[in-house]
Amino acid sequence: MPMRKMQACSFSLVSHPITNNEFSNKQQRNNLKSSLENSKLYAIAQARYPRIDFKMQENGIEITISNDEFKSVGYIDIFYLFKVNYPEYIDAILSRDVLLNFKTYSDPNCYFVIGIKEKDTGNMIREGMIEISAWQLLFYKSRGERYISGFDNYKDFLKLFIHYVGKTSKSTYERLSKGHHARLNILSSEEPINRQNLLSEELLILAFEVDAVNIIQNPKEYDLGETKLNDVIDLVERSLISSLMPKYNEVKYKSHGEKFKESDEFDSCCLTLNDNIQLFTDEAKLCGKYDASGLSNSDYIILDESGISLNNI
Known part of the structure; x- marks a missing residue:
């Protein structure tokens, strides 16, 4: 039929x-x-x-995700994190009128502490913490988010x-x-x-x-x-x-x-x-x-x- x-x-x-x-x-x-x-x-x-480990690079963060069977390496664009969280300071960041403050640690997720300081005094203007898990990174990679690169074998x-x-x-x-x-x-x-x-x-x-x-x-x-x-x-x-x-x-x-x-x-x-x-x-x-x-x-x-x-x- x-x-x-x-x-x-x-x-x-x-x-x-x-x-x-x-x-x-x-x-x-x-x-x-x-x-x-x-x-x-x-x-x-x-x-x-999946466990997370990372190290700082000049233009981003190298992140390693592993689970005893597979291992994958990828990167996050640091500037993108500032752009999303502090859009009102982007012009000042680009013109170097303010200083960026950036720290990372993992326990067990990945934490980014991002801040903006006054150039002359070094006083903190804004600061916040971003938490992201390995599952989030893998999911965002699978959806083609442009601020995440690498993780070529994420499907594993x-x-x-x-x-x-x-x-x-x-x-x-x-x-x-x-x-x-x-x-x-x-x-x-x-x-x-x-x-x-x-x-x-x-x-x-x-x-x-x-x-x-x-x-x-x-x-x-x-x-x-x-x-x-x-x-x-x-x-x-x-x-x-x-x-x-x-x-x-x-x-x-x-x-x-x-x-x-x-x-x-x-x-x-x-x-x-x-x-x-x-x-x-x-x-x-x-x-x-x-x-x-x-x-x-x-x-x-x-x-x-x-x-x-x-x-x-």
């Missing part, structure tokens, strides 16, 4: 992978609030813990073992910071990935936004219809669970493909991951690919008259 109506869905991260420490810290959680409000799905993942760090997938609600992230049942079960029975050292790994929260577009072969004959976001979220969640089979999802939606075949709303649905990360379980893996347009050429999950299948490309 020729295709009449197809739905193309994608999901992508709304922020960097979030650590347990960030969720347990109220201030850090509040800093993420605006990003998390846009998320419709979340996953509890596990990955090797973004292979994330998926324990649980779920839909978000107003209380989801509050529960994740306290008594979320799946998170507590994972914490109590956490095992190392690939039989490696558990102490070198950590749990992460992945927060995703979801998008979809309907594609009609003959708009005059078939109604485009309204894209119902809740239906799209349900479809993406069930497709991910039934394809990846995360251990801590009690309901696996094994009949999801069969139920889609019975629906007459769409002939097919294609789901892609619009991020340069890999999600994997003991059962399967889904490799994403980021594209600013949202049209990702990643591995994909297809639902059609044959049922459901995950296709690695």
